[in-house]
């Protein structure tokens with residue numbers, strides 16, 4: 528299996544490292560626009576192989592997409608991260624240009640690849656990659672839900688003083704303040720979370736999850752990378768190993784949840800063909816309302832991208 532990761536910065540290099548040391552792919556090609564940067568990161572990861580004992584070859588290139596040819600999966604992490612005081616949506620015009628040109632190069636050399644977008648604003652960058660690639664919607668998806676649920680699960684594990692391994696959760700919607708955590712579908716070792724935690728603590732955890740990215744931006748001056756890079760690698764693993772894992776993934780909805788033509792996180796089964804099945808939960812009225820708010824926000828940013836593209840044309 529060959530996997531390309533575009534963008535050798537914080538998230539891309541972390542993703543490539545996880546793909547290598549967990550031997551998720553035989554070959555990982557790291558691409559960056561900065562001269563020598565991806566080559567250096569790939570060489571560093573390869574020099575770790577004798578220490579961490581893995582065989583995955585890592586190759587770095589500066590904008591040479593011929594080396595990515597025949598990739599089974601491509602992860603797009605290229606683009607600016609936000610700084611304190613910015614929203615993810617502030618990145619739209621720069622990152623849309625980057626994601627669009629990267630996607631064009633990717634499909635030229637790997638027309639059958641499955642594409643996982645990480646760049647922000649996530650839902651709208653998934654839209655940009657999807658319309659550029661012209662691939663089926665089951666083969667172009669965005670990573671955010673695994674990260675957001677991981678944050679939620681980590682906060683819950685801390686509050687309950689239990690292993691994060693035993694917390695199962697799902698959330699939906701856009702990757703931003705309007706994301707929709709679903710406490711009704713959260714369990715701790717099979718026990719509904721609401722039986723173990725009071726409402727006030729749970730609501731505080733939901734709020735912290737919604738602002739989880741911003742909390743890290745404030746602390747570090749740039750956005751997170753360990754959890755995001757690992758989350759993207761987990762999606763790659765589900766695909767290349769045909770694991771049929773159930774994850775929240777951003778994709779174009781075509782009537783599911785009563786939504787058409789908007790890119791949002793929903794639970795899916797991930798396997799060798801990409802999105803194998805979309806799971807439609809029976810949401811209650813409150814959850815439907817939250818999802819509608821999220822849909823409205825993402826649609827506004829999609830419209831903003833359409834306007835940017837129209838002005839360029």
Ligand SMILES: NC(=O)c1ccc[n+]([C@@H]2O[C@H](COP(=O)([O-])OP(=O)(O)OC[C@H]3O[C@@H](n4cnc5c(N)ncnc54)[C@H](O)[C@@H]3O)[C@@H](O)[C@H]2O)c1
Pocket residue numbers: 533534535536537538539558559560561564604605606607608609618622625628629644645646647649670671674702749750751752755
């Ligand atoms: N979806 C999520 O949950 C999530 C989580 C974390 C970060 N992100 C996003 O991921 C992106 C990357 O974050 P980061 O922390 O790795 O940033 P970074 O600045 O460390 O790395 C980005 C890399 O992209 C490269 N790049 C820029 N234009 C390029 C092009 N045209 N072709 C190839 N490479 C190019 C840059 O040279 C840089 O090395 C940001 O947009 C960030 O907001 C998303």
Ligand SMILES: O=C(O)C[C@H](O)C(=O)O
Pocket residue numbers: 608609615647674702739740741743744750751755
């Ligand atoms: O918060 C960001 O800007 C990066 C990412 O979307 C995150 O949630 O960590």
